[in-house]
Amino acid sequence: xxxxxxxxxxxxxxxxxxxxxxxxxxxxxxxxxxxxxxxxxxxxxxxxxxxxxxxxxxxxxxxxxxxxxxxxxxxxxxxxxxxxxxxxxxxxxxxxxxxxxxxxxxxxxxxxxxxxxxxxxxxxxxxxxxxxxxxxxxxxxxxxxxxxxxxxxx
Amino acid sequence: xxxxxxxxxxxxxxxxxxxxxxxxxxxxxxxxxxxxxxxxxxxxxxxxxxxxxxxxxxxxxxxxxxxxxxxxxxxxxxxxxxxxxxxxxxxxxxxxxxxxxxxxxxxxxxxxxxxxxxxxxxxxxxxxxxxxxxxxxxxxxxxxxxxxxxxxxx
DNA sequence: CAAATTATGATATATCATATCATTTCAATA
DNA sequence: TATTGAAATGATATGATATATCATAATTTG
Numbered sequence: 001x002x003x004x005x006x007x008x009x010x011x012x013x014x015x016x017x018x019x020x021x022x023x024x025x026x027x028x029x030x031x032x033x034x035x036x037x038x039x040x041x042x043x044x045x046x047x048x049x050x051x052x053x054x055x056x057x058x059x060x061x062x063x064x065x066x067x068x069x070x071x072x073x074x075x076x077x078x079x080x081x082x083x084x085x086x087x088x089x090x091x092x093x094x095x096x097x098x099x100x101x102x103x104x105x106x107x108x109x110x111x112x113x114x115x116x117x118x119x120x121x122x123x124x125x126x127x128x129x130x131x132x133x134x135x136x137x138x139x140x141x142x143x144x145x146x147x148x149x150x151x152x153x154x
Numbered sequence: 155x156x157x158x159x160x161x162x163x164x165x166x167x168x169x170x171x172x173x174x175x176x177x178x179x180x181x182x183x184x185x186x187x188x189x190x191x192x193x194x195x196x197x198x199x200x201x202x203x204x205x206x207x208x209x210x211x212x213x214x215x216x217x218x219x220x221x222x223x224x225x226x227x228x229x230x231x232x233x234x235x236x237x238x239x240x241x242x243x244x245x246x247x248x249x250x251x252x253x254x255x256x257x258x259x260x261x262x263x264x265x266x267x268x269x270x271x272x273x274x275x276x277x278x279x280x281x282x283x284x285x286x287x288x289x290x291x292x293x294x295x296x297x298x299x300x301x302x303x304x305x306x307x308x
Numbered sequence: 309c310a311a312a313t314t315a316t317g318a319t320a321t322a323t324c325a326t327a328t329c330a331t332t333t334c335a336a337t338a
Numbered sequence: 339t340a341t342t343g344a345a346a347t348g349a350t351a352t353g354a355t356a357t358a359t360c361a362t363a364a365t366t367t368g
Contacts, residue, residue, distance in 0.1 A: 063316055081236035104288045118282050128272050133302040134258045148287040217347055
């Protein structure tokens with residue numbers, strides 16, 4: 001959501017796909033670009049519309065879902081389960097390895113901030129969960145509230 | 155999900171609704187009972203089916219959604235955003251006041267454990283989020299993984 | 309270039325959810 | 339107790355999200 005250098009991010013995305021031996025096709029690239037330029041999370045259907053605007057080509061929603069799956073598998077896109085929308089990973093161009101993403105979702109303006117929660121804290125959370133004999137998959141947290149701007153406006 | 159004394163829970167639910175001056179109608183009760191007897195979270199449409207089995211009466215899904223809204227407003231039911239299903243609150247019959255619920259969702263058997271995460275930890279999480287100038291609504295966490303049983307089976 | 313694999317298209321349909329207006333039920337009170 | 343107003347529920351339509359499946363196209367690889 002934050003301002004990003006799309007070109008740089010796309011280059012890094014390509015590099016990463018090459019490394020992993022997967023194909024970042026031009027359609028997949030368009031989908032990722034759409035999300036990088038979006039100001040908020042988008043649904044698959046919204047993405048299909050934006051894709052059409054961007055490329056003047058029609059794209060079946062089915063294909064959008066498949067491409068989103070691909071992008072998610074390669075950590076380029078995340079899905080927000082709490083509102084069924086998709087968002088470009090905020091850390092594609094970062095060198096550090098991807099941690100589990102944590103999202104702050106503004107319920108007013110819908111903007112999302114992808115934050116790195118303190119590792120210690122996540123660790124503590126995991127410990128607490130182990131006490132319940134539960135084996136965590138990936139602790140993606142989605143936290144709803146108000147962003148700084150929307151707090152001031154209200 | 156855990157074994158509960160349905161009667162006791164229902165009594166407490168009624169008491170709680172009386173206290174709050176809201177009506178726990180018989181249909182709403184049936185919905186809650188369906189969820190209390192369910193072994194896993196259920197979608198609104200599944201709940202409608204279970205309702206029909208239980209009462210041999212038809213119920214429009216629209217009504218189910220409304221009754222679920224009512225039950226959620228009164229903290230008797232929670233919605234799991236990550237899979238669009240509903241679950242009876244595990245703490246209806248507990249005396250202590252309701253904290254924000256935290257869910258451990260088994261991705262194998264779908265069972266859900268509603269846990270109380272350490273308050274300190276939630277507090278720390280909130281602090282960490284305040285550093286991002288974000289004002290949290292309600293930190294309901296949904297954590298996916300494997301329950302004890304399913305860990306052993308795999 | 310042929311075969312195999314991967315990606316995408318097309319179509320249908322399942323699943324989840326809300327909007328809206330009509331009807332019924334219930335409780336307050338005149 | 340009859341009236342009435344509010345709350346609850348029903349009925350209908352439709353929108354939004356998502357998956358299944360089979361067909362076709364593009365790309366890689368031997």
